[in-house]
Amino acid sequence: MNSDIKEMLKKSIMNIKGVGETRARLFQKLGIFNIEDMITHFPADYEDRSSFKKICQLTEGESCTFEGIIMSKVTEKILRRGLTLYQVYIKDDSGTIIGTWYNQPYLKKVLCVGESYIFYGKIVRGFKTLEVQNPIYEKADRGEHKKTMKIVPVYPATANLSQNTIRAVMEKALEQVVGNLEDVLPLWIRKTYCLSDINYAFSNIHFPRSDEDIKNARHRLVFEELLLLQLGLLSIKTVLADGKEGIAFKPNRKAIQDFIGSIGFQLTNAQKRVWEEIEKDMESSRVMNRLVQGDVGSGKTIVAALALIKTVKSGYQGAMMVPTEILAKQHYESLRDIMDKHGVSTALLVGSQTKRQKSEILSKIESGEVNIVIGTHALIEDKVKFLKLGMVITDEQHRFGVRQRTVLSNKGLNPDVLVMTATPIPRTLALILYGDLDISIIDELPPGRKAVETYAVDNSMRERINSFIRKNVLEGRQAYIVCPLVDESDEIEAKSALKTAEKIAKEDFRDFRVGLLHGKMPSRDKEDVMQRFLGREIDILVSTTVIEVGVNVPNATMMVVENAERFGLAQLHQLRGRVGRGSHQSYCILYNEGKSKVAKERMKVMQQTTDGFIISEKDLLLRGPGEFFGTRQHGLPDLKIANLYRDMDILKKAQEAAQEILKRDKNLCLKENLKLKEKIAEKFKGKLNDVSLN
Ligand code: ADP
Ligand code: MG
Numbered sequence: 001m002n003s004d005i006k007e008m009l010k011k012s013i014m015n016i017k018g019v020g021e022t023r024a025r026l027f028q029k030l031g032i033f034n035i036e037d038m039i040t041h042f043p044a045d046y047e048d049r050s051s052f053k054k055i056c057q058l059t060e061g062e063s064c065t066f067e068g069i070i071m072s073k074v075t076e077k078i079l080r081r082g083l084t085l086y087q088v089y090i091k092d093d094s095g096t097i098i099g100t101w102y103n104q105p106y107l108k109k110v111l112c113v114g115e116s117y118i119f120y121g122k123i124v125r126g127f128k129t130l131e132v133q134n135p136i137y138e139k140a141d142r143g144e145h146k147k148t149m150k151i152v153p154v155y156p157a158t159a160n161l162s163q164n165t166i167r168a169v170m171e172k173a174l175e176q177v178v179g180n181l182e183d184v185l186p187l188w189i190r191k192t193y194c195l196s197d198i199n200y201a202f203s204n205i206h207f208p209r210s211d212e213d214i215k216n217a218r219h220r221l222v223f224e225e226l227l228l229l230q231l232g233l234l235s236i237k238t239v240l241a242d243g244k245e246g247i248a249f250k251p252n253r254k255a256i257q258d259f260i261g262s263i264g265f266q267l268t269n270a271q272k273r274v275w276e277e278i279e280k281d282m283e284s285s286r287v288m289n290r291l292v293q294g295d296v297g298s299g300k301t302i303v304a305a306l307a308l309i310k311t312v313k314s315g316y317q318g319a320m321m322v323p324t325e326i327l328a329k330q331h332y333e334s335l336r337d338i339m340d341k342h343g344v345s346t347a348l349l350v351g352s353q354t355k356r357q358k359s360e361i362l363s364k365i366e367s368g369e370v371n372i373v374i375g376t377h378a379l380i381e382d383k384v385k386f387l388k389l390g391m392v393i394t395d396e397q398h399r400f401g402v403r404q405r406t407v408l409s410n411k412g413l414n415p416d417v418l419v420m421t422a423t424p425i426p427r428t429l430a431l432i433l434y435g436d437l438d439i440s441i442i443d444e445l446p447p448g449r450k451a452v453e454t455y456a457v458d459n460s461m462r463e464r465i466n467s468f469i470r471k472n473v474l475e476g477r478q479a480y481i482v483c484p485l486v487d488e489s490d491e492i493e494a495k496s497a498l499k500t501a502e503k504i505a506k507e508d509f510r511d512f513r514v515g516l517l518h519g520k521m522p523s524r525d526k527e528d529v530m531q532r533f534l535g536r537e538i539d540i541l542v543s544t545t546v547i548e549v550g551v552n553v554p555n556a557t558m559m560v561v562e563n564a565e566r567f568g569l570a571q572l573h574q575l576r577g578r579v580g581r582g583s584h585q586s587y588c589i590l591y592n593e594g595k596s597k598v599a600k601e602r603m604k605v606m607q608q609t610t611d612g613f614i615i616s617e618k619d620l621l622l623r624g625p626g627e628f629f630g631t632r633q634h635g636l637p638d639l640k641i642a643n644l645y646r647d648m649d650i651l652k653k654a655q656e657a658a659q660e661i662l663k664r665d666k667n668l669c670l671k672e673n674l675k676l677k678e679k680i681a682e683k684f685k686g687k688l689n690d691v692s693l694n
Contacts, residue, residue: 005180009036017172026161027169038173039202041166042221042641043153046214049120049136050150056094058123058130065120065148066132067140068092074108090119090132097123098131116140118148151208170206178203184679185224186672189657196220205641222642222650223657229639230658231668231676232684233434244414246287247390249314255342259309262341263302270444271299275306277440281416282310282391288416291434293424294442295612296577297449300420303442304393305335307418312344312371316390316415320374321408323395325350325523326530330552331395332374339372349375349384352524380407393418422577423570424612429620429644429651443613451610452580454588456564456603465560465589466508472558473512473539477584479558481542482575484566500562501542509540517543545571554582558589565594569602569619573612598622620645 052065068090077085086101121135136147155166183198196216204217281288294300308318322328332348339346347361347370364370368387389412505514515538517529533541559579579586592603605618668677
């Protein structure tokens, strides 16, 4: 890339005219540090001030631009203390309207009787005639109109940083770079996919002259963002799978049939289908890299068990890594029981074990005496050595990065890899997003599950909800109360949970046993609390979202979520999945203090469906770009403009383009692709750790 413009983009925003230290600090709150951050701070919306009407054509409810002459002096009327009304009559050759402002005394000085102005504002019905409320105005005879007669961007903003300021700074920033921005996309890609020039795209996404401009500019920028994402993902896939000869596991059908016969229930059709896909992969000599997606409770564990038994029956060892000790123990205990029956030895490896315990297990893994080991991050430590590792399974994949998966895999000679996740996303999207994995979906729950009844309530219901919790606990059930992440800092989060726990323990439920669980607790204490909850020594567990992943306490039937509006839908779905695991009817109570339409809409979705796939689709639709629930957790770059759900069509095209580019130039070494490569490396930097893009 031309080094001048590259340097310019990385310069601090203090280099933009009109930005000093105070403003810079405000912009930093929006994540804007350098000029590139500034110009990629895209509008969230636009205000169309370009449609121009005569006064007689204005109708109640619309926001519109019109020209008129000020017919009267500005009148001032104190409505009450702190609220003063200012009004003028405005007229053109078709009619009259009243302009209304509040608390703007300087208008008396600036609006001149007899002068012509252009106004833009919302038209409302006033006492006698139509009124235009708080209109923006500027003199009509000005050559170029700054505020009216055009489409105006509306930016994500923050306190003390007005739209006008952001617009003005944006204009200056663009002046400094537009014209010199370099296209990272090869010319043939731009031609094939009808993409506009990058300089056009940046000026028009911010200051468009028509809807058509917005559409073209946005299309170009979304395409580029998604293309970079796809290229990054596909490169990883190539690196992972490159020319590796994997293990061809034996068919051993009989052993598998025996195993299935011993588990005490029939596999669902979805489980059968997914197992067939895995079995086929395992028997081929290609290295398996497969993702199993299934909603909470869809029965992923048994599918993992099948893969493990097949591994062992073929003479290899298997490893299963999960994100928490609680989960490791649960998986270990349930797998140990079924594996024992088939003469397969299992072991648990977690951080809290004593040195002696660990070294004993480690030597058994190394000698091959242990067939299957289940554990936490402890599994990827250097000292863990396998005799013959053939299968690597990670559960609840979003807690692990590609790097950790790779480290574990490297302990064997190209073992097969199975990744399990309970984050359901639409298939089309999964196919693209998990560019580095093949995908199987368990889209069916085992028979006989009772749906969790869900209610969104507000604080006025607290007494009733409390007595409902009380009733359930008295009947022998248990409840979770989840408090939200109040701030990015864990400290505050912990405090909020602590406060709630104290209040609950002292006031609402003083006759019950209340426990507390939060991320800041030492893991030994967390284990202990969880174990006591499982053992029914705790009736009500107040916690932060640490319980979100996979924990199984079938006797817990109530999930109460405080400030549910602060959670993403997918997260609420995961939380709800913690109950409804036993034979008793379960309930999910969502305290919603969110007044916005979107907040209400989201609560409605939670009440209407328990289908994780539908929920994730709605989640995608209701959220803005970059907020997609998975991307951060998957270690993918944030999206600044694309919406993975709404821009599905562009996503498909971008994927096609990415494949075509890599087909022509696998390592992105051609001159035309160098800028692309540089940009991908920059975007994925630190996100995917040691997976190189070479
Ligand atoms: P998840 O997909 O959330 O990991 P699990 O594997 O923990 O789900 O399964 C949830 C529960 O459903 C477990 O108690 C498991 O034994 C049970 N289960 C799994 N598959 C079936 C099936 N086909 N029929 C009946 N119960 C099943
Ligand atoms: Mg599970």
